[in-house]
Amino acid sequence: MQTAKPIELNGKPAAGGKFPLICTPLTGRTRDQILAEVKVVLGKKPDILEWRVDFFDGIANATEVINVATAIKQAAGNMPLLFTRRSIREGGEKIALTEDEVISLYKAVCESRQVDLVDFEMSNHPAHIALVREASKANDIKLILSFHNFSSTPGSKTLKQRFLQADQLGADIAKVAVMSRNLDDVLTLLSATLAASRTLRIPLISISMGPYGSLTRLFGWAFGSALTFAVGANRSAPGQVPIEDLNTVLAILQKSMNGE
Amino acid sequence: MQTAKPIELNGKPAAGGKFPLICTPLTGRTRDQILAEVKVVLGKKPDILEWRVDFFDGIANATEVINVATAIKQAAGNMPLLFTRRSIREGGEKIALTEDEVISLYKAVCESRQVDLVDFEMSNHPAHIALVREASKANDIKLILSFHNFSSTPGSKTLKQRFLQADQLGADIAKVAVMSRNLDDVLTLLSATLAASRTLRIPLISISMGPYGSLTRLFGWAFGSALTFAVGANRSAPGQVPIEDLNTVLAILQKSMNGE
Numbered sequence: 048m049q050t051a052k053p054i055e056l057n058g059k060p061a062a063g064g065k066f067p068l069i070c071t072p073l074t075g076r077t078r079d080q081i082l083a084e085v086k087v088v089l090g091k092k093p094d095i096l097e098w099r100v101d102f103f104d105g106i107a108n109a110t111e112v113i114n115v116a117t118a119i120k121q122a123a124g125n126m127p128l129l130f131t132r133r134s135i136r137e138g139g140e141k142i143a144l145t146e147d148e149v150i151s152l153y154k155a156v157c158e159s160r161q162v163d164l165v166d167f168e169m170s171n172h173p174a175h176i177a178l179v180r181e182a183s184k185a186n187d188i189k190l191i192l193s194f195h196n197f198s199s200t201p202g203s204k205t206l207k208q209r210f211l212q213a214d215q216l217g218a219d220i221a222k223v224a225v226m227s228r229n230l231d232d233v234l235t236l237l238s239a240t241l242a243a244s245r246t247l248r249i250p251l252i253s254i255s256m257g258p259y260g261s262l263t264r265l266f267g268w269a270f271g272s273a274l275t276f277a278v279g280a281n282r283s284a285p286g287q288v289p290i291e292d293l294n295t296v297l298a299i300l301q302k303s304m305n306g307e
Numbered sequence: 308m309q310t311a312k313p314i315e316l317n318g319k320p321a322a323g324g325k326f327p328l329i330c331t332p333l334t335g336r337t338r339d340q341i342l343a344e345v346k347v348v349l350g351k352k353p354d355i356l357e358w359r360v361d362f363f364d365g366i367a368n369a370t371e372v373i374n375v376a377t378a379i380k381q382a383a384g385n386m387p388l389l390f391t392r393r394s395i396r397e398g399g400e401k402i403a404l405t406e407d408e409v410i411s412l413y414k415a416v417c418e419s420r421q422v423d424l425v426d427f428e429m430s431n432h433p434a435h436i437a438l439v440r441e442a443s444k445a446n447d448i449k450l451i452l453s454f455h456n457f458s459s460t461p462g463s464k465t466l467k468q469r470f471l472q473a474d475q476l477g478a479d480i481a482k483v484a485v486m487s488r489n490l491d492d493v494l495t496l497l498s499a500t501l502a503a504s505r506t507l508r509i510p511l512i513s514i515s516m517g518p519y520g521s522l523t524r525l526f527g528w529a530f531g532s533a534l535t536f537a538v539g540a541n542r543s544a545p546g547q548v549p550i551e552d553l554n555t556v557l558a559i560l561q562k563s564m565n566g567e
Contacts, residue, residue, distance in 0.1 A: 303521035
């Protein structure tokens with residue numbers, strides 16, 4: 048019954064067209080920690096892994112980063128891998144790189160072709176966004192342009208603009224993640240998601256964070272969000288639910304909404 | 308985290324303050340069918356049973372109706388019983404009683420004190436509503452004043468007026484159940500529920516019917532609905548989900564929203 052756009056990889060819908068995709072973050076600080084996380088997480092059968100490289104101690108060494116990405120892909124039986132440096136400004140960890148060095152890292156990682164998707168924030172410098180877009184496109188890697196607000200939920204108009212902005216900046220996927228302080232915020236996010244899913248040319252990801260927001264992690268797909276983040280081994284944002292719980296709720300909801 | 312009002316019976320929150328309450332309909336045509344349904348349903352542990360007396364072949368005989376109500380209460384170990392004649396106009400079955408006879412039946416059932424709550428539609432004649440209010444109050448039975456629309460979801464303003472109208476007519480609980488034809492309708496119902504839960508003095512029940520509406524049966528409580536209907540043995544309205552599924556989803560949602 049949903050008409051939202053699925054995320055495509057290599058020219059076809061990821062995970063055989065499963066909707067929504069379940070993405071689990073990897074937040075280890077060392078190669079060993081990360082590979083141990085992969086092991087735990089794999090047993091829970093996510094559809095995509097997100098490597099939050101801002102947690103990684105070796106981020107300053109591009110070769111080491113690429114080696115770890117390669118090791119993750121190998122350990123995960125080629126499961127799609129999303130590469131993300133989340134900035135401090137948008138809720139990420141402190142890293143020892145300048146913004147120019149971050150761009151070089153994204154470029155090197157794209158050229159290695161060891162990842163399937165990269166996430167880059169729309170609040171970055173337009174020239175940097177253009178460089179990441181260029182490097183990802185040249186290597187057949189999907190680009191998620193993202194917007195995060197860890198303190199509040201902007202109004203519906205602003206949210207819709209953020210989705211649209213990602214599309215206009217050439218993203219393959221638009222992502223908006225905001226903090227909900229009350230249930231009105233949850234409804235605002237769901238309503239903006241529904242509107243954006245009808246107007247955007249590209250798939251979108253929408254998340255409301257925090258306790259109230261956990262509702263959207265479970266039900267946001269019905270309003271058009273093509274992917275939801277779930278806890279495999281470690282939570283990377285407030286309100287993420289365990290992947291087992293998410294799968295249980297999705298199965299019941301989809302059965303109910305299909306009128307079974 | 309919810310501040311919505313729970314349904315009270317005998318001066319205290321029903322089912323030990325569980326929120327939301329799960330109510331399962333009984334839709335048998337004969338005493339035997341109804342008691343067989345009770346048996347099936349009890350194993351699934353609902354909090355309230357709703358006897359849809361408009362399905363009952365013996366509805367024209369008040370003594371028989373009271374006998375069956377007594378038998379249900381006995382079989383269900385005194386579980387709270389909601390007595391409902393749903394009119395054809397609002398989605399119910401055809402019955403062999405005039406409206407005056409329906410009022411006499413409600414009066415007799417209230418006086419028998421074999422039920423804990425009665426549901427009566429706000430679209431009934433104001434004089435009839437007043438009589439049912441009087442008979443229920445005189446016998447310490449809670450009155451749900453209800454509004455149903457099986458074809459569409461009215462606008463937010465109309466929905467909020469319906470909740471308010473129930474309060475103004477002296478209801479103990481206000482119920483609004485409407486058909487959702489799309490996801491916008493779901494958001495309209497949730498938004499009106501949230502607004503009404505903040506302004507009404509009484510608890511409320513809100514339901515969106517149909518496949519899209521099944522979302523509200525699972526997470527409408529977060530927006531203020533104190534009770535949700537689930538299928539025990541037989542569905543009585545479109546989109547009702549099995550009680551086992553409902554319990555599973557509620558447990559996961561409440562854990563997530565409490566930040567566990």
